[in-house]
Amino acid sequence: MTYSSLQKTVAVLVAAAAVAACHKSAPMAGPTPAGAPMATAAVKGANALPAGVTVAMVAMGDSIFHARSCARCHGPNAKGAQGGPDLTTSTHLHVNGSYEDFVRIITTGVPHDSVKIATHRGMPARGGGPVQLTDPQIQAVAAYVYTLSHK
16 A cells, blocks of 8 residues: 555654654754744644644545545546546646635535536535535545645
8 A cells, every 4th residue: 555645744743743742741843933843844734724724634534535435536646537637736627726615615516517527527515425424524625635736
């Protein structure tokens, strides 16, 4: 099994957070401009997340993306497949690239007659299927997808 650089980064961040929680007295690398401790350079990328989005949300979204039908249409590496577009580029077909717009499109879906590339399928609202994504799950998937094109 291979892991994407995002998956590796998230794993490092989760591990660093766990170690920090267990060893509160252990000093971390130099402070950020806001004065918060930094464990690695990867954490700096977490500071670029939209307001309200956490590294834990991104990790949960990654898990949901790969467990649900998202990966089937967008590909296991999210670089696009027969059913859906590449999510790792800054050029988006149906969203403006903001976290809020990813939340919107995952919530409402893309009707088949609105699809901009003939070989792609429509996207079901809330992930489709008999068990639809909850609002927190949608927000997590949107957080993960947002990070794919905002590296």
